[in-house]
Amino acid sequence: MDERSGAPSAAAGGPISHTIFRLARIHSQLAGRLLREAGLHASQELMLMVLWDAGPQRQTDLGAELGMDSAGTTRVVHRLEQAGFVRRRPDPGDRRATLVEVTAAGESLRTQVERMWTQLEELTVAGLSPAEQQVALDTLLRLERNVLETVPGSRAGPAAARRSVTRE
Amino acid sequence: MDERSGAPSAAAGGPISHTIFRLARIHSQLAGRLLREAGLHASQELMLMVLWDAGPQRQTDLGAELGMDSAGTTRVVHRLEQAGFVRRRPDPGDRRATLVEVTAAGESLRTQVERMWTQLEELTVAGLSPAEQQVALDTLLRLERNVLETVPGSRAGPAAARRSVTRE
DNA sequence: CTAATTTGCTGTCTAGGACAGGTAAACGCG
């Protein structure tokens, strides 16, 4: 198995992109496998992450943060709700909106998910020195920033204060 | 404190992994969007790539290369066949097997796909010097190699244990 | 007040991963 270190020839014009593409597939297979031990899927896990960090959120904001449309957001929230990991509560300030918040069961998943990420990290960066890991992280962040710029609809930017000021 | 460019706190133990995770999502959204202009989806495109580079393949080998199981391989091949991009032909040496090969229509996609990768690459590596791009590529390849090792179903080792016990 | 917008929900279509069989061909051993 030879040239597995290179991109297919049709992607010769995009070696980095294609490597991201391949890395993405394999890495998320691996992550998905680990996640499934916690009974979660990728989107669900990402949504929980946001909720853990940012607290109760409206579905619209949640979806925007994850780059989903409203339909997808509804479904993921529903599944998390059915699984008992989140709860929905009417937004006191806007009766169209629903606030999604993590339940105790959802909170208790956090330890497990953290362990998963640590484990995944070990597999991913095996054999890299701390300095190399730093380079890797910087590189990835830079690429992410680039791609974020060109994909509208994915949590735009730092100061993209969702609503409140966005009334234009 | 991590800004928005960092991983969620629950992934503090896996900053690189989580960045890959996020980059993967966004990048494949972007790639998927571009690919759809050619009427392809990710797996289909990857399969065509393999066929372009390696010529006619048996389904088993194709699936192994892409990390799919046989059922998934069958479906992707069928869709490519229905779309007219590949053709199936009995393996002369083994009548159980089918050789999958690219049709003229499939070949003609190649230019379009190459353009797509070039375009994606420009978006992805915007602002990076050639040296930085080399670092990025090396980094990504290294990470890919690591992850490949730990994902048994992906073209890591052809003879990997794939057997599952029917009936528990 | 009305009209437009926002928010969330539903349904449909397609792609896809995982898993459980099922058939036919090839192989291997006595």
Add this chain to the structure above:
DNA sequence: CGCGTTTACCTGTCCTAGACAGCAAATTAG
């Protein structure tokens, strides 16, 4: 040679998910 095992492929089911269209209720602008 015959028979059991393995391999290659296919089918069907169940689930997650993205894209898209349409809908009702609440809110906001004029």
